[in-house]
Amino acid sequence: MISSALRRCRLALAVLGVALCAGAGAAITVQDDAGNTVTLAKPAQRVISTAPHITELLFAAGGGERVVGVMSYSDYPEAAKRLPVIGSDATIDMERLLALRPDLLVVWQTGNTERQLAQLKSLGIPVFYSEPKRLDEVATSLTRLGRLLGQDATAQAAARDYRQKIAKLAAGYAxxxxxxxxxxxxxxxxxxxxxxxxxxxxxxxxxxxxxxxxxxxxxxxxxxxxxxxxxxxxxxxxxxxxxxxxxxxxxxxxxxxxxxxxxxxxxxxxxxxxxxxxxxxxxxxxxxxxxxxxxxxx
The missing domain is CATH 3.40.50.1980 (Nitrogenase molybdenum iron protein domain)
Known part of the structure; x- marks a missing residue:
């Protein structure tokens, strides 16, 4: 009886281990602000931001160390000022961008030009379009980017703190x-x-x-x-x-x-x-x- 129970226990642990490993290797899928499905095989490690607000979102979502390139005027937080600048709202240095070997591009849907967006999309690198139009979409941006970065807990905490601040203001003034x-x-x-x-x-x-x-x-x-x-x-x-x-x-x-x-x-x-x-x-x-x-x- 003991031997049989032990075998069942070992089998259960083995199955659980397989399930955990499968979960760890599962693809990450979110929807961006353009309604596109963005899928990564694993959390992004090298991210390019093409707008100052995106840079701030990535840092707040726990991905500051994963950001390898930014656009001009990405001046917050302080650490963002030390990152390589890959362009401005007028032009993007594609050679410099590719040299940074990004595995995720987070772009501003209306702030970047159509030409820039077409260039970025043609690179074959996953693209997440960012365009929060409502205050709560800042919170959902945090959680979605946090998921792509593998920083769910940090991103969810930041979103929760942000929502509490907005809710308090709405209760007092709306x-x-x-x-x-x-x-x-x-x-x-x-x-x-x-x-x-x-x-x-x-x-x-x-x-x-x-x-x-x-x-x-x-x-x-x-x-x-x-x-x-x-x-x-x-x-x-x-x-x-x-x-x-x-x-x-x-x-x-x-x-x-x-x-x-x-x-x-x-x-x-x-x-x-x-x-x-x-x-x-x-x-x-x-x-x-x-x-x-x-x-x-x-």
Missing amino acids: QRAPVRVFYQIWEKPLFTLNGEHIVSDALRVCGGRNVFGALKVTAPSVSTEAVLQENPEAIVGGERHDGQSGIHIWKPYKGLLAVQRNNLFMLDSELLVRASPRIADGVAVLCEKLETARRHRP
Whole structure:
């Protein structure tokens, strides 16, 4: 009896061992932001990032040591500044990229040019398209990239922490009295963002409404007259230091509600336009600015 039980136990352990080995060698499959299925035979070891927000996502997901090349302006975290730069939003040095021997390319679907994307796709290296358009998609980006990197636990913890921050902000501000906002990304020419961009989702969390949210183009050019016609209660733009450009161009328009109520707000635009976990910090500042606008009401 003992001998028979021992044999059954050994057999069970052997079967379990085979199953574990099979699981360890199983392919990794996720869906990217373009709806494509991305499959790796094993966790990625050498990853190229083609946008600053992607670099931040990869580091936050636990893959910082796996990133071997980045695009220009990948300046966070500090370690990213020391990585080889393989190009900019205009050009990619394909020879340098291939010399880094990547086994995964994480690319910005709309930030990289069609020519660049075609070149990258032609290399035969697995490609993950990154384009978070909603705040929660930052969290799902972390978990999907973490899976491709073999860093599930780290990525899930980062996603959980990020979601808690966003949920706390939404609970405090999303149901507050709406504030109509013009979000300015540049002044010459005048550019804004539409409702499909993640900035508009940040505005929603803060109880804000994008006055140009219905436009079809993600980053449309608008006229001064269009802004005056919309007459936003608040104007938000990136920090500038000369006092004459940026959102300061609106100061002469005394009839503009945002000017009348002193609601021209500057903030670190990278914290909002980069779809990385740091956007939670940007949303917190944005919510404070819109709350100030509410306090400025008669």
